Amino acid sequence: xxxxxxxxxxxxxxxxxxxxxxxxxxxxxxxxxxxxxxxxxxxxxxxxxxxxxxxxxxxxxxxxxxxxxxxxxxxxxxxxxxxxxxxxxxxxxxxxxxxxxxxxxxxxxxxxxxxxxxxxxxxxxxxxxxxxxxxxxxxxxxxxxxxxxxxxxxxxxxxxxxxxxxxxxxxxxxxxxxxxxxxxxxxxxxxxxxxxxxxxxxxxxxxxxxxxxxxxxxxxxxxxxxxxxxxxxxxxxxxxxxxxxxxxxxxxxxxxxxxxxxxxxxxxxxxxxxxxxxxxxxxxxxxxxxxxxxxxxxxxxxxxxxxxxxxxxxxxxxxxxxxxxxxxxxxxxxxxxxxxxxxxxxxxxxxxxxxxxxxxxxxxxxxxxxxxxxxxxxxxxxxxxxxxxxxxxxxxxxxxxxxxxxxxxxxxxxxxxxxxxxxxxxxxxxxxxxxxxxxxxxxxxxxxxxxxxxxxxxxxxxxxxxxxxxxxxxxxxxxxxxxxxxxxxxxxxxxxxxxxxxxxxxxxx
Numbered sequence: 273x274x275x276x277x278x279x280x281x282x283x284x285x286x287x288x289x290x291x292x293x294x295x296x297x298x299x300x301x302x303x304x305x306x307x308x309x310x311x312x313x314x315x316x317x318x319x320x321x322x323x324x325x326x327x328x329x330x331x332x333x334x335x336x337x338x339x340x341x342x343x344x345x346x347x348x349x350x351x352x353x354x355x356x357x358x359x360x361x362x363x364x365x366x367x368x369x370x371x372x373x374x375x376x377x378x379x380x381x382x383x384x385x386x387x388x389x390x391x392x393x394x395x396x397x398x399x400x401x402x403x404x405x406x407x408x409x410x411x412x413x414x415x416x417x418x419x420x421x422x423x424x425x426x427x428x429x430x431x432x433x434x435x436x437x438x439x440x441x442x443x444x445x446x447x448x449x450x451x452x453x454x455x456x457x458x459x460x461x462x463x464x465x466x467x468x469x470x471x472x473x474x475x476x477x478x479x480x481x482x483x484x485x486x487x488x489x490x491x492x493x494x495x496x497x498x499x500x501x502x503x504x505x506x507x508x509x510x511x512x513x514x515x516x517x518x519x520x521x522x523x524x525x526x527x528x529x530x531x532x533x534x535x536x537x538x539x540x541x542x543x544x545x546x547x548x549x550x551x552x553x554x555x556x557x558x559x560x561x562x563x564x565x566x567x568x569x570x571x572x573x574x575x576x577x578x579x580x581x582x583x584x585x586x587x588x589x590x591x592x593x594x595x596x597x598x599x600x601x602x603x604x605x606x607x608x609x610x611x612x613x614x615x616x617x618x619x620x621x622x623x624x625x626x627x628x629x630x631x632x633x634x635x636x637x638x639x640x641x642x643x644x645x646x647x648x649x650x651x652x653x654x655x656x657x658x659x660x661x662x663x664x665x666x667x668x669x670x671x672x673x674x675x676x677x678x679x680x681x682x683x684x685x686x687x688x689x690x691x692x693x694x695x696x697x698x699x700x701x702x703x704x705x706x707x708x709x710x711x712x713x714x715x716x717x718x719x720x721x722x723x724x725x726x727x728x729x730x731x732x733x734x735x736x737x738x739x740x741x742x743x744x745x746x747x748x749x750x751x752x753x754x755x756x757x758x759x760x761x762x763x764x765x766x767x768x769x770x771x772x773x774x775x776x777x778x779x780x781x
Contacts, residue, residue, distance in 0.1 A: 391405060405417045481575075527561060
């Protein structure tokens with residue numbers, strides 16, 4: 273079976289001239305002479321990017337998803353390929369309802385009629401990994417049931433194995449293969465696909481996002497019905513609204529498009545900087561709008577996470593961009609270790625300025641963020657910047673935000689909308705308020721540690737005294753004074769922490 277799949281991949285590659293793309297790339301390629309022979313009698317009128325997209329579509333949904341992920345790696349791909357791959361759509365015909373019912377009955381261990389009061393056999397959405405049916409629970413709640421495609425695990429395992437083999441060969445025969453990190457990209461794709469195959473993981477993502485935006489007037493997230501969920505099935509609250517792509521229908525419904533676009537920006541920055549947990553697949557098919565103008569999030573298979581260090585770094589860079597402080601941006605990259613030591617900050621600063629300066633003071637409709645991001649990647653490549661894996665999905669989400677903003681309100685000033693939010697967030701992370709919050713957060717841990725401090729200090733002093741007995745008395749006296757000074761500082765800090773903990777308990781925080 274795998275050999276037949278491999279044969280199809282080779283056939284499709286030759287049909288669309290993917291072998292010639294490697295030669296035309298102008299890099300050293302082993303066995304190039306053999307590949308040049310295959311050029312005889314073959315002519316391709318379509319550009320290479322179009323042929324690559326068509327080849328991935330011909331190879332099926334898993335390769336389409338791979339192309340979608342590749343389109344986000346603009347640090348690795350040439351501009352024409354990344355732009356064309358971004359056009360890939362996950363259009364997959366639904367699988368027969370009988371198979372969906374059979375898989376659900378196997379999972380629940382009983383007929384579907386005993387699980388749901390009613391179940392709509394016609395799917396309402398279909399993708400490469402799963403499809404969705406509407407149903408009603410015995411208790412009357414209307415729900416959406418997501419079920420994995422039968423046999424999808426086997427299909428994915430085979431295709432990933434072939435991709436890994438192809439990536440290994442590519443790195444061996446093509447000089448650019450290692451720079452493109454072919455095997456690393458396939459491994460990243462395999463991880464994301466593996467996450468999407470576990471619908472319990474998606475259900476937990478949904479639940480977390482719902483908890484983060486509980487009672488929010490900006491974003492609604494469906495409730496998860498855990499008793500009906502498992503690795504192959506997910507049951508969540510049915511949500512009513514219009515797809516965000518239906519702009520005319522939203523206007524007819526009375527939705528304020530300008531307010532909707534601003535709310536979208538605030539939702540994005542809230543997810544990124546407040547929670548460090550964001551929806552990383554924000555294409556129009558996954559976002560609905562309720563009649564009151566509230567966003568509705570759907571499909572939680574791909575989520576991004578950021579550490580506190582990532583959030584602080586991003587916030588400082590955003591604010592530096594807003595303030596046009598390009599030296600600060602360049603220095604932040606150097607301090608973070610993203611550029612090699614010895615990089616001239618002034619040269620890096622000048623390159624960033626050349627990319628970013630033209631985009632400010634313009635409405636969104638006049639700013640091509642995709643092209644700006646591409647030029648930033650080109651600058652990054654020139655200075656050997658290491659693109660951080662945890663930020664790749666964030667970059668993709670930013671591009672989605674751009675498209676969404678253009679669709680809703682071309683006059684939206686993204687910078688003006690985001691800047692106050694970021695400044696407020698930074699003020700909460702720095703200064704006395706941030707210090708107080710950190711101390712209160714750490715107080716319970718200190719409360720457990722404080723009783724041990726005298727014993728630990730005594731042990732350290734005893735060891736130091738035993739060691740110093742063999743040395744000069746003057747050194748011993750100096751060290752004792754220094755240790756006493758530190759003990760006083762430590763005691764004062766402990767007293768402050770105890771006071772804060774008592775205050776926190778008394779205040780009921």
